[in-house]
Amino acid sequence: xxxxxxxxxxxxxxxxxxxxxxxxxxxxxxxxxxxxxxxxxxxxxxxxxxxxxxxxxxxxxxxxxxxxxxxxxxxxxxxxxxxxxxxxxxxxxxxxxxxxxxxxxxxxxxxxxxxxxxxxxxxxxxxxxxxxxxxxxxxxxxxxxxxxxxxxxxxxxxxxxxxxxx
Numbered sequence: 001x002x003x004x005x006x007x008x009x010x011x012x013x014x015x016x017x018x019x020x021x022x023x024x025x026x027x028x029x030x031x032x033x034x035x036x037x038x039x040x041x042x043x044x045x046x047x048x049x050x051x052x053x054x055x056x057x058x059x060x061x062x063x064x065x066x067x068x069x070x071x072x073x074x075x076x077x078x079x080x081x082x083x084x085x086x087x088x089x090x091x092x093x094x095x096x097x098x099x100x101x102x103x104x105x106x107x108x109x110x111x112x113x114x115x116x117x118x119x120x121x122x123x124x125x126x127x128x129x130x131x132x133x134x135x136x137x138x139x140x141x142x143x144x145x146x147x148x149x150x151x152x153x154x155x156x157x158x159x160x161x162x163x164x165x166x
């Protein structure tokens with residue numbers, strides 16, 4: 001369904017709220033430091049920006065990332081998407097809340113050859129008290145979208161945390 005042509009404008013995501021999307025202090029450097037020793041580090045996923053609109057990252061496409069036909073493995077695209085969605089969900093949740101992914105899906109739209117690099121943008125579709133939905137779009141170097149993926153995350157303990165505030 002196309003975006004509404006209201007205040008957000010065509011092609012833009014609707015505003016989430018008047019307050020910041022992020023509820024925890026984080027920077028690309030602090031997030032990248034937390035990725036040490038994880039599958040994200042193994043695959044060379046690097047967070048490049050944390051903005052009011054979402055999260056951005058890049059990843060090379062080398063021998064670690066390809067399937068037997070020399071192109072980016074779809075499962076690796078899902079790992080990239082789930083990594084970004086999980087990071088975003090944690091940082092959009094109250095301190096003390098735990099975040100777990102409960103569903104991820106992906107549509108693979110264009111291949112990415114070995115030797116390339118992809119960039120990814122993760123944006124919120126829904127940031128609720130107990131669930132969040134994050135969409136990640138993965139782009140080839142030529143700007144063509146290679147994959148679009150959505151992660152649904154459960155926010156555990158958020159209700160009790162929110163009820164004790166104030």
